[in-house]
Amino acid sequence: MTALGQPLLTKPVSAKLAATPWGFFLAIAVLLFFVVAAVFPAALATHDPYAMNFANALHPPSFEFWFGTDESGRDLYSRVIYGTRESLLIGVGATAVSLSLALVLGSLAALAGRFASAAVNRIIEVLFAFPTLLLALLLVAVIGPSAMSQVVAVGVGTAPGYARIIRGQILKAKDSGYVEAAVALGHPRAWILRNHVLPNALRPLVAIFALSVGQSIVWASSLSFLGLGVAPPSPEWGALLDAGKQYITQAGWLTVLPGLVIVVLALAATTLGKHIQNILEKDEK
Amino acid sequence: MPRKLRVAPLVALTAAAALTLAGCSAGASAGPASDAPRVEGGTIVYGHQQEPACVFGGWIEQAYLSTQVLDSLVSLDENAQVVPWLAESWEESDDQLTWTFHLKPGVTFTDGTPVDAEAIAYNFDHWVGGGNSTAKVWLQGYYQSAEAIDATTVAIHLQKPYALLAETLTQGYFGIQSEQALKTRSDEDNCNSPIGSGAFVVKQWNRGQDIVLTRNDDYTSPPANAKHTGPAYVDEIDWKFVPDPTTRVASLRADETNVIYDVPAIEWSNLEGQGYQLEKYVTHGRPQQLTFNTAEGPFTDENVRKAFAYSLDREPLVETIGHGVIPYEGNGGVSQTTPGYSQEAADTYSFDADKANELLDAAGWTGRDADGYRTKDGQTLEVVLPYGAGSIINADGASILQGVQEQVKATGFKVKLIPVPQSEFFAGAYSKPSEKDISAGYWTSVGSGILLINWGQSTPDLPNYNNAAFYNSPELENYILQANSTADPDARNALYAEAQQYIADHALAIGLYDRLSTLAVSPYLKDVWQENAQGGPVFYDAYFVQ
Numbered sequence: 001m002t003a004l005g006q007p008l009l010t011k012p013v014s015a016k017l018a019a020t021p022w023g024f025f026l027a028i029a030v031l032l033f034f035v036v037a038a039v040f041p042a043a044l045a046t047h048d049p050y051a052m053n054f055a056n057a058l059h060p061p062s063f064e065f066w067f068g069t070d071e072s073g074r075d076l077y078s079r080v081i082y083g084t085r086e087s088l089l090i091g092v093g094a095t096a097v098s099l100s101l102a103l104v105l106g107s108l109a110a111l112a113g114r115f116a117s118a119a120v121n122r123i124i125e126v127l128f129a130f131p132t133l134l135l136a137l138l139l140v141a142v143i144g145p146s147a148m149s150q151v152v153a154v155g156v157g158t159a160p161g162y163a164r165i166i167r168g169q170i171l172k173a174k175d176s177g178y179v180e181a182a183v184a185l186g187h188p189r190a191w192i193l194r195n196h197v198l199p200n201a202l203r204p205l206v207a208i209f210a211l212s213v214g215q216s217i218v219w220a221s222s223l224s225f226l227g228l229g230v231a232p233p234s235p236e237w238g239a240l241l242d243a244g245k246q247y248i249t250q251a252g253w254l255t256v257l258p259g260l261v262i263v264v265l266a267l268a269a270t271t272l273g274k275h276i277q278n279i280l281e282k283d284e285k
Numbered sequence: 286m287p288r289k290l291r292v293a294p295l296v297a298l299t300a301a302a303a304l305t306l307a308g309c310s311a312g313a314s315a316g317p318a319s320d321a322p323r324v325e326g327g328t329i330v331y332g333h334q335q336e337p338a339c340v341f342g343g344w345i346e347q348a349y350l351s352t353q354v355l356d357s358l359v360s361l362d363e364n365a366q367v368v369p370w371l372a373e374s375w376e377e378s379d380d381q382l383t384w385t386f387h388l389k390p391g392v393t394f395t396d397g398t399p400v401d402a403e404a405i406a407y408n409f410d411h412w413v414g415g416g417n418s419t420a421k422v423w424l425q426g427y428y429q430s431a432e433a434i435d436a437t438t439v440a441i442h443l444q445k446p447y448a449l450l451a452e453t454l455t456q457g458y459f460g461i462q463s464e465q466a467l468k469t470r471s472d473e474d475n476c477n478s479p480i481g482s483g484a485f486v487v488k489q490w491n492r493g494q495d496i497v498l499t500r501n502d503d504y505t506s507p508p509a510n511a512k513h514t515g516p517a518y519v520d521e522i523d524w525k526f527v528p529d530p531t532t533r534v535a536s537l538r539a540d541e542t543n544v545i546y547d548v549p550a551i552e553w554s555n556l557e558g559q560g561y562q563l564e565k566y567v568t569h570g571r572p573q574q575l576t577f578n579t580a581e582g583p584f585t586d587e588n589v590r591k592a593f594a595y596s597l598d599r600e601p602l603v604e605t606i607g608h609g610v611i612p613y614e615g616n617g618g619v620s621q622t623t624p625g626y627s628q629e630a631a632d633t634y635s636f637d638a639d640k641a642n643e644l645l646d647a648a649g650w651t652g653r654d655a656d657g658y659r660t661k662d663g664q665t666l667e668v669v670l671p672y673g674a675g676s677i678i679n680a681d682g683a684s685i686l687q688g689v690q691e692q693v694k695a696t697g698f699k700v701k702l703i704p705v706p707q708s709e710f711f712a713g714a715y716s717k718p719s720e721k722d723i724s725a726g727y728w729t730s731v732g733s734g735i736l737l738i739n740w741g742q743s744t745p746d747l748p749n750y751n752n753a754a755f756y757n758s759p760e761l762e763n764y765i766l767q768a769n770s771t772a773d774p775d776a777r778n779a780l781y782a783e784a785q786q787y788i789a790d791h792a793l794a795i796g797l798y799d800r801l802s803t804l805a806v807s808p809y810l811k812d813v814w815q816e817n818a819q820g821g822p823v824f825y826d827a828y829f830v831q
Contacts, residue, residue, distance in 0.1 A: 052691050054605040058551075071551070071606055071684050072691075145704075227674065232702045233687045245531050246680045250551050 030268035037084035047075035049082035068253040083235035091217035097155025106166025127160040169201040207277035214269030316560040316808035321830040332542040336526040339476035343419030348457025349821035355460025355481030360508035368509040381446035388437040394463035402433035420458040446770040455818040518828040564804040566820030570730030572620035576794040580755035590792035592644035598636035602688040617794030618785040625733035625781035633789035659697030668722035671715035674704035724753035727800040733781040
């Protein structure tokens with residue numbers, strides 16, 4: 001966990017969920033729910049997420065409004081459901097950007113010539129020196145707030161940590177017994193790289209991907225919360241938190257419930273990731 | 286590794302969060318006894334929402350600050366009468382082309398130089414020469430020259446009569462600075478700590494945090510509408526910048542601030558119930574309104590502008606978001622507290638979906654796309670509405686704009702809201718006709734003279750960058766010009782009303798809500814009031830009680 005840079009949640013909970021089969025199944029169930037919410041939001045929503053209902057403004061959670069309503073009487077539960085697609089896409093997109101960039105940087109750092117890899121390593125270290133959110137803020141400031149810039153900002157912001165992991169994995173594979181054996185057998189370099197080094201080095205990425213999606217959603221929500229995300233009236237989760245914060249003392253549900261949803265999704269993604277990691281580690285042994 | 290799931294920390298965390306929330310809403314202050322003794326001195330910690338670039342300048346946030354440090358010639362009292370400040374008296378010549386101001390004798394700036402006619406005349410030229418962009422647009426076309434007749438008499442010569450000159454000069458953009466300071470100090474020094482004759486002087490500006498103002502012990506020149514004479518009661522004002530409204534309210538409740546600005550509507554009644562003193566000033570001048578771009582895009586067609594106006598049910602929207610604190614405003618020209626306001630112009634449009642649909646059909650927007658938005662020749666009826674988020678439009682205002690977006694959806698308008706950060710907004714983003722279809726925003730002004738600034742024609746020789754409709758009408762401009770030069774108040778206001786009706790009839794701009802300047806004050810701090818020209822906080826009379 002610590003190798004991934006920032007631990008996402010309190011270690012005991014996620015670690016133990018990962019070790020528990022029912023935790024794993026619960027995570028799968030939660031993720032499935034959100035996938036359905038992202039693809040067919042209308043199937044899960046109870047109201048029109050944009051329809052305003054002034055008579056029911058700031059209605060606390062109830063049988064009719066499960067998550068309560070906001071200042072304009074919009075149903076918060078339906079808004080959370082409709083916000084899933086954008087939030088998930090930002091999470092997955094940012095992770096894809098992050099891992100692609102990390103793959104290029106990490107491979108270069110591990111495999112390029114001495115000077116080139118030293119140069120790439122320094123670049124990674126410089127990027128690594130910036131806190132993720134600061135780097136992301138910088139990028140949003142330059143390219144302007146939008147869902148796309150969130151994807152890029154969070155992707156680039158989290159890439160250095162993953163680049164380090166990938167570099168380490170490749171170096172580990174390169175020094176392994178089976179690669180030495182392959183070299184001794186006279187296989188060409190490119191062949192060894194393709195058949196031994198990369199498959200072994202990149203397998204943990206599956207787990208990292210699942211872990212990173214949850215984390216990226218949290219980062220993206222942070223940006224939206226700071227007003228640097230999607231344009232209104234999008235119900236993206238971070239934007240919901242941002243809009244709700246003005247009402248935190250009078251209508252706490254507007255921040256607490258979307259916040260919990262973010263926590264639940266991130267927890268599920270992390271649990272799934274850890275579980276995949278465990279399976280892969282068992283395979284290696 | 287034990288296989289038990291450890292959820293206790295999460296539960297504890299949630300419980301703690303819930304308790305914190307409950308604590309926030311329940312905390313009521315007892316307040317001081319009614320005969321609580323006064324406390325000498327002390328520091329007022331004031332939580333303001335925005336930090337300007339300089340203390341003195343053309344933005345209201347600067348006027349609020351500079352009135353603490355600079356005195357003006359005149360002040361506006363609570364009955365909207367112009368009363369003496371640095372000027373003891375004034376008169377207008379028979380031809381209405383010369384205003385003569387008689388100054389209080391013996392007043393000095395905090396650098397020791399005298400507040401004399403020479404200095405006043407120099408300030409007028411300084412503003413018009415670019416020293417204050419807003420003072421300049423108020424005076425241009427009218428101001429001719431300023432002349433020091435003797436040490437305490439200054440004559441302002443005009444090109445044409447300007448009936449509301451004295452009212453105009455009560456705004457903070459017309460704060461008087463030391464001539465010596467303007468001439469000899471660097472621009473940076475005059476930006477950070479202008480030298481005036483005010484009740485406070487700038488001690489230190491910690492950028493991004495606060496400005497510390499300290500009492501001018503030699504203060505002799507309060508305005509006639511102040512509650513006492515002599516120096517201020519408190520020692521210092523710590524003018525903090527706290528952009529987030531929730532944080533401001535929390536800081537007041539936690540006693541970290543004594544006064545906060547811009548109270549969210551939702552907190553109003555709660556704070557009042559907890560013993561805080563709430564002050565509300567309904568801004569005079571241009572209300573929070575929507576101006577349509579008549580030069581480019583769908584709103585070049587008057588029918589489409591009218592359709593937009595008829596699509597809106599503004600009053601319930603503003604009432605809901607504003608919780609009875611924010612007033613609905615139908616008038617797109619001036620707000621209901623502005624002298625010369627026309628109720629008839631304000632009532633021109635009310636919600637009428639049928640009429641809106643007819644007008645859009647007539648304008649050729651007859652198709653509908655997959656999302657139900659209207660189309661014409663395959664193009665969606667999409668309009669762009671950028672707004673200065675957190676600077677010009679606060680969080681309540683942003684919610685109201687989302688209501689606008691949702692309401693016009695029914696008749697087929699797709700509104701694209703673009704929240705623009707403060708730095709970008711003031712750097713001129715979204716100011717060109719090609720970049721926006723609707724402009725949102727307010728402009729404080731003592732009288733309806735603001736109409737000239739917003740609706741004066743823009744010509745190549747004299748471009749008017751404040752004409753957000755990009756609409757040049759000699760007829761409209763003429764009403765306003767005539768009004769500005771008419772001495773009789775009734776005749777003047779009738780002309781201003783004509784101008785407002787013209788704006789409404791051509792659907793150039795429609796009102797939304799009145800911009801507020803609000804304060805919540807600790808029960809332990811007395812006599813904080815809002816000046817009447819722009820609603821800025823006045824701390825000169827304020828004192829603490831035990």
